[in-house]
Amino acid sequence: MASRFGQVEPRRRARAFVLGLLAELPRKNCWTTAEHAGDSSPAGMQHLLSRASWDADGVRDDIRDFVVEHLGNQGAVLVVDETGDLRKGTASVGVQRQYTGTAGRIDNAQVAVYLVYSTPAGHAAIDRRLYIPRSWTQDPDRCRAAGIPDHTGFATKPALATEMITQALDAGVTASWVTGDEV
Incomplete structure (x- = not known):
């Protein structure tokens, strides 16, 4: 890397x-x-x-390639999961009152969607996307102040998961199936 x-x-x-x-x-x-x-x-x-x-995306690609090389298995499973991190304040990108399983309730949190590669030999995260709520993407001044690129639009958590799965498969990751929780 x-x-x-x-x-x-x-x-x-x-x-x-x-x-x-x-x-x-x-x-x-x-x-x-x-x-x-x-x-x-x-x-x-x-x-x-x-x-x-x-190059954060390049590091992600290097980690994905390393994980697949060392844990690779035709029966691998891609696992999609969201994780919320509790946050104070309102300046961290994507923070708002929203449900997070971390707290088990609606709280001030930042939520990310992760893609994990899992085989009998082990598992590791191979991608991530930060969920940016619609309230953020509809406020260009707030996005600009937080350093979010102007071209960033709203995407649902399932849409973020689809992007990650597609990108992994396009990069040659093989998996027999995909699973996740209710999202």
């Missing part, structure tokens, strides 16, 4: 971030991953995730 980072610093920071996510930390956020990496503040991790220049 090194080629997906134009500079050394974001590449090193990404490595430290992933190691933090894999560590047995009580909570995983920019503060805890930064502390795990030996940083005195979360600023570097926050910069990586919000402002640093790197």
Whole structure:
């Protein structure tokens, strides 16, 4: 994945971030991953995730290819699932009061749809899409302030799942079937 980072610093920071996510930390956020990496503040991790220049879709493709190469199985299953992360405030992209299984209720949350590749040898996430509610896409000023590209329109969670499944199959991922929860 090194080629997906134009500079050394974001590449090193990404490595430290992933190691933090894999560590047995009580909570995983920019503060805890930064502390795990030996940083005195979360600023570097926050910069990586919000402002640093790197090819996130390329990293996704590299991870997908790695997972399929190591777990590949003709009977693989693609699993679609949404996950909500509780958020305070209203500035994080896509945040609004909405149902999230994480809380088991309607709460202020950011929701993403994930695609997982699953075989008897193991499973791993191979794609993701952030769900941006219609209330966001109908407010161009809010989208612009949050850094959402102007061409981004509303898409339902099933539409996001369809995009990911299509992209995976077009990339040569083979699966015998697809499953997910009620979405």
